[in-house]
Every structure is written in structure tokens, then in C-alpha cells.
Amino acid sequence: MKALRGLGIGWLVLVLIFLLGPTLVVLVDSINSATSFPSPFEQATLRWYRALGEHEEFLDAAINSVEIALASSAIATLCAFLGGFALSRRRVRFGHAISTAMLSPLFIPEIVIGLAILQVLGLVALPLSMLTLIVAHAVFVLPMALRLTLSGFSRFDFGLLDAARSLGANPARAMLAVTLPILRPSLIAGFTLSAVFSFVNLPLSMFLTTPRTATLPVVVFAYMESRIDPMIAALATLVVLIAAAATIGVDRFLRIRILD
Amino acid sequence: MARLRSGASVSAWLLAPASLLLIAGIAVPLCATIWLSLSPNVLVHFDGKGLGNFQYLFKSKYYYGVIIRSLRIAAEATVIALIVAYPVALTLRRMASRRASAVGLAMMLPVLSGPLVVVLGWMILLSDGGPLLAPLTPYIGRLRIVGSETGIIVGIVHFILPFTVISLASVLRLIPENLVEAARSLGATPLEIFRRVLLPLSLPGLLSAAIIGFSLAASSFIAPHYLGGPADVTLTALVAQFVLATFNGEMAAAVAVLLLVLMAAIIFLLSIAAARSVRT
Structure with a gap:
């Protein structure tokens, strides 16, 4: 039995190495002084990070990406909170169908969502804008926000709302004073993970950006079409740090247990 | 009665923003794409x-090959991911909630870092003179992974593995330890015991992990683009080609609709199997 458990742990470690390996080599190569890429490690340097500063297009694109990530996640989290409340509080007619519909973007390729939005705008002759991108990203991250919200509501005692009502709170007040604070960790986790998912997504935005609204992944993709160099590794490292901060925050501060 | 109705209408109002988002962001746009996929074009x-x-x-022959290749790659990647994920989920089952989570x-860190970062990592690791393959060259010769179907599968397995592990582990963790103890005694x-x-108890979870894995694998765009060769075009890459290279919106729409229909058919079959496995 012991041997079996040891094997299990060993396999888990191998899988973790497989999963984290590619990200780790990017971190290492971002501080490698060798100019040809990729190449064996020579000396540690921060010059590639400094080189990033000379490329304004990355910064502009990052600002677009942050705006889109925050706006779309805010919309998705609000929709997920209200919808999740309705779906969890009582048996809604077609409740199962509705929650399936809300999770459906998970099963539609991002590139198809992007294409479909491009084509509907073309048919009604509307121009591409930041709003287009925000809607596309909000739809895409809705399942993520909804899943975390629903698991938050599954531990929520709706009797508390009746208590608040009987003490004289109106429904809106009960929602703000009781439901919102209790659900806060799930909502913040849903918002954070949604924002990161939106921030790094390429296929959704690929057809929907203009030179003015280009997102960071779109600009990086265009750059990587012509070449890859250590500067891209430096940029990638910064993105990994954002993702790592988000995961650690969700685990440590919000204490969200994704497996339960 | 009046109370009940008002409760239902409150629910409807609460569900309105999400519904509106889904209608504006998915339902109506998909109708446009289906409409275009049925329209004639320059090709x-x-x-x-x-x-x-x-x-x-x-x-x-070419496009048929793309269809078959896409399905084959997605299926192979899903099966590999499930085989790799199952023992991991079994190990996570026995861990405390905090640590397992x-x-x-x-x-999830590589997923959250984004596919471009991960693909960059694979391009470094698997490149011809890279740290993984260079030491092996004297023994197995020059092995080409980046630019081949194997490269695509490595990339996709890597991407879907966390999702399959998490969905399997959350099902396996629900199996009471008493049952296992009883079997052992x-x-x-x-x-x-396994x-x-x-x-048997994890079969529904296995099938739902297969559904998630397969749909993510079939949706994958960046791994095939960078880790595959020019001959390894998949359906998602074909959509991009029709939009960005040949500007044929109708054909792009047709490929997109075809991809959705194929995915829906396979997800449907898997969910029937999942429903059966719950009943028996």
C-alpha cells in the first residue's frame, strides 16, 4: 500500500514538472544574456526587460488588454452573481437548461466566438470597437465566473435572507448587507480568474481588434510570426508573474477550494 | 399564488443580464455565422x-483530411490526458482539501499564463538543439517534434491536462473513504478496489472529463499553429486561414459551423454514455 502511494506521489510530481516545465524555461531564458534564441544559459541579465521599455506597442496593447479584462470580468461577475442567486435560491423553471446555456461558451471554440461576432457586426454594418471586444470576452469568461459563484451559493444559507427580511430589510438591502459579504470571496475569485483568462486570450480577439484596440496577445502573436527572441520571453515572464499572483491570491487570501 | 408569481418574475429579472449577454454575444452572432455558412462565395x-x-x-481531399486530422488529434490528446490524469486524481483524492486544491x-498556472507563453516554452524545450532533445540525439538521432503532429499533441495534452485532473479529482473526492475501507477489509x-x-463510481466523472478535454482539444488554436508543421492544418487553423488569408467569410463560417456540429455530436454521444453510466 505504501509503495503504491509513493508511486502516486511520484507520478504527481512528474506531471507537475511536465505542466510547469515550459513556463519555467521561459523564466530562465528571459534572464539569459545569450543573444541567439533559444540557447544554453550564459549569464544572468535584465537587459531584455529594459529592451521591452523601448517597445511602446507592447505597453499600449497591455493597457487595452487590462481595460478589456477588467470590464468584461466585471460584467461577467455581475451576471454570474445575479443569475447564480436566481438559480440557487429556488427551483427555476428550465433552471438546468439556463445554467447549461450559461456554461455553453466553455464548449464553443474561442475562434468561433470571435468569428461569429465579426460576422454579425459585418451583417448589420457596425464597426469594431472596444465594446465589441468587451462583449466577446465577457461571454467567454461567464462560465468561469458562474462556476465559482454557484459553488459559493451552494454553501450559502438562504434562511439568512428570510432573517434579514423579518428584521425589516428590503430585498435590495438584504442582498447588499447579507448575500454580498458572504459571497465576496467567490466573487473576487471569479473576477480575478476571469480577468486573467481574458488578459491572456488570443483567439477571441484575433479577428476583432483594430490597430487602435489591439490586445497584448494579438500584438505578441504578430511579433512572434516574424521572430521569437529573449525579449518575448521577458514579456512572457511578466505575464506568468501576473498569473502566479492571481493563483496564489485565490488560494491563500480567498481560500477558495477549487476541488470541493 | 401572487407571491409565487412575483418570486418567479424576480428570478427572471435576475437572470436577464446573463441572458442578454448570451443572446448578444453568442446566440445572435452564431445565427449570422450559420446564415453565412449556407451562402455561396468565390470558392x-x-x-x-x-x-x-x-x-x-x-x-x-485536402479539407476532408483536415477534418479527420482535427478529430484524430483531439481524440488522441483526450485519451492521453485522461490516462495521465487519472492516477493524479487518485492521489489528490487522498490529500487534505487545502493541499489538493x-x-x-x-x-492551472500554465493555463492562466496563456497559451502563447506555454508555446514559447515548448518551442525552447523541444527545439532541435534544445535542452530536451540535444542530449538524446546521439541515441535516437534527430527527432523532430516541433513542426509535427506529435508536437501538436504534446501541446494540447499539456493544455487540457489541468482541466481533466480537476474534473476527475472533484468527482473522485466525493467517493466516501468508507467504501474503499469496506472493500479492503x-x-x-x-x-x-480500483x-x-x-x-465504476468515477465513470460519470471520467466521461465528463472526456467531454471537457475533447472540447478544449478541438477548440485549440495556438498549439497547432506553432507546434504543428505547415501540413498539419486543423479546423481552427482553417477558420483563421479563411478569415485572414483568403478573406472568405462564407467558407470560414462553414468550417466554424462544421467544427461546432462535430463537437456537439461527440459531446452528445459522451453525455449519453455518461447518463447511462450513472443509471447502471
């Missing part, structure tokens, strides 16, 4: 609306 000529574009895709989140070996207790 395929026919009158009015029809299925001509789809016939064309199936009849052309932390491991799950660590596994009745003299079952670890293999028998075959007669854990596997």
Missing part, C-alpha cells in the same frame, strides 16, 4: 442558400 458557387459549402469541404491551482487487493469500486 463554391450555387444558387440561393444551401449546403454547398459543406459538400465542398467533405468532397475535397493548492496542487490543482498550481496545475473484505480482502480486496488495490487492483480490485476495478470494482473506484473506476
